[in-house]
Every structure is written in C-alpha cells, then in structure tokens.
Amino acid sequence: MKFSGFKVVKEALTGHKGWQPLWRDPAPKPAYDIIVIGGGGHGLATAYYLAKEFGARNVALLEKGWIGSGNVGRNTTIIRSNYLLPGNQPFYEFSMKLWENLEQDTNFNSMVSQRGIVNLIHSDAQRDAYRRRGNAMMLSGAGARMLSVPELRDMMPFVNFDNARFPIKGGLMQARAGTARHDGVAWGYARGADMRGVDIIQNCEVTGFRVENGKVLGVDTSRGFIGAAKVGVSVAGNSGRVMQMAGMRLPIESHALQAFVSEGLKLTIPGVITFGAGHFYVSQSDKGGLVFGGDIEGYNSYAQRGNLPVVEDVLEGGMALMPMIGRARLLRSWGGLVDMSMDGSPIIDRTGIEGLYFNGAWNYGGFKATPAAGFAFAHLLATDRPHDTATGFGFDRFNRGYVIDEKGVGAQPNLH
Numbered sequence: 243m244k245f246s247g248f249k250v251v252k253e254a255l256t257g258h259k260g261w262q263p264l265w266r267d268p269a270p271k272p273a274y275d276i277i278v279i280g281g282g283g284h285g286l287a288t289a290y291y292l293a294k295e296f297g298a299r300n301v302a303l304l305e306k307g308w309i310g311s312g313n314v315g316r317n318t319t320i321i322r323s324n325y326l327l328p329g330n331q332p333f334y335e336f337s338m339k340l341w342e343n344l345e346q347d348t349n350f351n352s353m354v355s356q357r358g359i360v361n362l363i364h365s366d367a368q369r370d371a372y373r374r375r376g377n378a379m380m381l382s383g384a385g386a387r388m389l390s391v392p393e394l395r396d397m398m399p400f401v402n403f404d405n406a407r408f409p410i411k412g413g414l415m416q417a418r419a420g421t422a423r424h425d426g427v428a429w430g431y432a433r434g435a436d437m438r439g440v441d442i443i444q445n446c447e448v449t450g451f452r453v454e455n456g457k458v459l460g461v462d463t464s465r466g467f468i469g470a471a472k473v474g475v476s477v478a479g480n481s482g483r484v485m486q487m488a489g490m491r492l493p494i495e496s497h498a499l500q501a502f503v504s505e506g507l508k509l510t511i512p513g514v515i516t517f518g519a520g521h522f523y524v525s526q527s528d529k530g531g532l533v534f535g536g537d538i539e540g541y542n543s544y545a546q547r548g549n550l551p552v553v554e555d556v557l558e559g560g561m562a563l564m565p566m567i568g569r570a571r572l573l574r575s576w577g578g579l580v581d582m583s584m585d586g587s588p589i590i591d592r593t594g595i596e597g598l599y600f601n602g603a604w605n606y607g608g609f610k611a612t613p614a615a616g617f618a619f620a621h622l623l624a625t626d627r628p629h630d631t632a633t634g635f636g637f638d639r640f641n642r643g644y645v646i647d648e649k650g651v652g653a654q655p656n657l658h
C-alpha cells in the first residue's frame with residue numbers, strides 16, 4: 243500500500259475500506275541471518291537500513307512489548323545537530339540529513355518539522371561557549387546563527403528577559419533543527435522494514451543468549467529459541483539488563499526521564515527553546531500542547547515512571563524562563579528509561595562475543611540520532627566495520643581514556 247494525496251482522497255470517497263495494516267504479524271522462524279533485539283526507533287531503523295541499504299533479506303526484529311512502547315514513543319520529539327565535538331557533530335549532522343529526507347524515503351508522514359531550536363544564553367562565558375559550538379556546527383554544514391536580544395524579543399516575547407537571576411543575553415539558533423512525530427517515526431520505519439521482508443515479532447522477549455566457543459548461536463525468547471548468525475542489541479534503557487544475560491557489564495546507568503504536555507494553546511512557541519540557566523526545554527505540538535522536560539531522576543531505575551521532586555524542578559525551570567506557563571494546565575506526564583553513559587556519548591560497537599553487536603547509551607538524546615544510529619548499526623552488522631561517522635563510539639574509549647565528553651562534566655550521568 244502506497245500513501246499519496248490521491249490515496250487519501252480516494253479512501254475518503256469510498257468509506258476508508260482500502261487501508262491495510264502497516265506491517266504483518268509473522269510467527270518467528272527457527273533461524274535468521276540477523277536478529278535485531280528491541281522494537282524502538284533504533285532497532286526499527288536498523289532493520290530498515292539493513293534491508294534497504296545492505297540487501298539483508300533474512301532479518302527478524304524482536305520486541306518484548308509492542309512497537310513504540312519504549313522511549314521512541316515517550317520522548318519530547320526534539321531533533322537537532324548542534325553538537326561541538328568532532329566525535330559527535332558529523333554523526334548528528336548525518337542524522338539530520340537523513341531526517342530531511344525521511345518521509346520521502348519511507349513514504350510515511352512522520353511529521354518532520356524543521357521549526358528551529360534556540361539555546362538561550364545567560365552569561366558572557368556561555369556566549370563564548372555557544373559561539374564556539376556554533377563554529378563547529380558551521381564547519382560540519384549544520385548551520386548556526388547567533389541571535390541578539392532584540393531579535394529574540396521579537397521571536398519569543400513571552401520569555402522573561404529581565405529575570406534578575408537569569409537575564410537573557412542572546413541565543414544560538416539552528417534553523418534546521420525541530421521536531422518529528424515520535425511514534426510516526428517508529429511506524430514509518432516498521433512499515434518500510436516489513437515491506438522489505440523483515441519479520442517484526444512483537445510480544446517476544448529475549449530472555450538469554452546461546453553462546454558456544456565465544457560465538458553467538460541465537461537467542462532464547464518467551465516464544466522459544468531463535469537461531470541467528472548475528473545478533474544486534476538495541477534496547478535503550480534496558481541495555482544493562484539485556485547485556486548482563488551475555489555476561490557483560492556496561493559503563494551505563496539507567497534512569498527515568500519524564501516528559502510533560504500542557505493543555506492545547508494557541509500557537510505560542512516558534513520552535514524549540516532551551517533554557518540555558520537550568521535544565522528545561524520546550525516546544526509546542528501541532529495540537530497546541532506545550533511539550534517540555536528537564537532533568538533525569540537522580541536514582542537508578544528500570545521503572546518507566548518518575549517522581550514529584552523532578553516534576554517540581556522542571557516546572558520551576560519553566561516558570562523562571564516563561565512565567566506565563568504557570569497559567570497553563572498540565573494535561574499529562576509520563577516517564578521513559580534513558581541509558582546514561584559515563585561520558586554522555588553513545589556506543590555502537592562489536593562485543594567480545596563473535597556475532598553479538600551493541601547499540602546503546604543514548605542518554606537524553608537518542609531520538610534525534612534514530613536515523614543515523616539505525617544506519618550506522620546496520621552498517622556495522624552488515625560489514626563488521628563502523629560507519630565513517632561513528633568511529634568514535636567504541637567500547638574501548640573507556641579503556642583508552644578517549645572519551646567523548648560533550649559537556650565536559652566527567653563521569654556524572656546526571657550532568658550529561
């Protein structure tokens with residue numbers, strides 16, 4: 243089934259009887275060439291690019307719940323490539339380029355909206371740091387612009403510029419950044435992968451790995467053993483738990499992160515805004531709700547829910563930035579599980595077990611990485627070599643001390 247304007251009109255006139263399911267519901271086969279574990283954005287994108295770019299035909303994706311039940315359907319939908327370090331910036335810019343063509347590529351409306359992001363500046367030192375970041379962005383082709391206070395006042399008059407404690411002194415803008423409909427991204431990749439023969443198997447939890455003579459033979463699941471020559475693990479906040487089944491201890495902590503949505507308001511927020519004096523970021527959904535978030539929970543957890551002190555902290559950030567938010571009613575909030583690494587950067591690498599590969603440690607920001615992470619992980623699974631933009635994301639950087647510490651805060655997951 244192909245989506246087009248013509249198809250929408252035809253279905254509207256014929257009672258919407260011609261829509262078909264977006265993917266099949268196959269039973270697992272006894273064995274596959276490649277198994278991808280985790281039906282989040284990254285796992286689905288990996289399966290999609292494996293089939294589309296690398297010609298893999300015998301691939302299964304195993305998901306313990308349903309597609310989109312993890313972080314891919316729980317995040318605040320921000321996409322951007324405004325990074326500083328050479329290990330990160332080209333990778334996120336590659337991702338941004340894939341976002342820009344995603345809907346044409348998958349023939350699915352994932353509502354990619356390049357409405358821009360502004361990082362607000364509150365001190366002279368922060369201006370220096372953001373100017374440096376902007377230069378790095380321009381060198382990789384990401385584009386960047388410094389904004390003056392008068393420009394910002396025009397753009398976002400509702401922001402508290404004269405807050406005595408956090409005065410606003412300017413902003414760094416990436417016009418190509420924005421938002422995408424998060425579960426629409428999962429569905430688009432799932433449909434594209436399924437069309438190319440990938441078996442998407444939901445309600446199939448991986449419960450163990452079969453390894454013999456240092457080589458992976460397949461996985462035990464809630465639906466029986468499934469053999470595979472190669473297994474790629476892409477389970478985000480559950481990385482520690484799943485890799486423990488293969489005897490690996492990761493440099494990762496899992497924490498809950500919450501997201502919030504207000505009641506629908508008239509169009510107010512021009513794009514994505516981040517508060518530079520605390521941890522608060524906000525955009526507005528197409529339905530009008532203000533979508534915002536802040537810090538992770540301070541304790542380690544595998545529960546997809548957070549606690550009230552962080553709710554209070556996030557809302558304090560919101561009130562300091564834009565006091566008018568205090569008049570909006572909070573409609574809903576939820577939590578997801580983020581896999582925080584010790585340097586704040588991801589891992590896409592082989593493991594010590596032949597045929598077992600890992601993609602994870604996406605911290606606060608793996609949604610924007612979804613296309614590039616899927617592409618790079620598919621590249622690694624298909625060719626056994628890292629993708630050009632992901633060569634810095636190996637496990638060995640923690641042994642060698644070549645960490646990619648974007649924020650410069652050391653091994654403190656709560657600060658990344």
Ligand SMILES: Cc1cc2nc3c(=O)[nH]c(=O)nc-3n(C[C@H](O)[C@H](O)[C@H](O)COP(=O)(O)OP(=O)(O)OC[C@H]3O[C@@H](n4cnc5c(N)ncnc54)[C@H](O)[C@@H]3O)c2cc1C
Nearest residue numbers: 280282283284306312313314317318320448578608609610
């Ligand atoms: C509240 C919140 C806000 C966020 N905001 C942003 C943002 O604005 N921008 C951004 O870039 N990033 C954001 N992130 C981060 C981003 O959502 C994640 O980094 C990214 O979604 C992780 O990759 P994923 O989509 O593959 O994860 P998931 O969707 O979590 O996929 C992993 C899947 O693995 C499955 N799984 C786990 N264990 C097993 C098993 N044993 N067997 C089979 N399947 C298993 C899970 O059920 C899950 O579906 C946010 C995260 C949260 C929680």
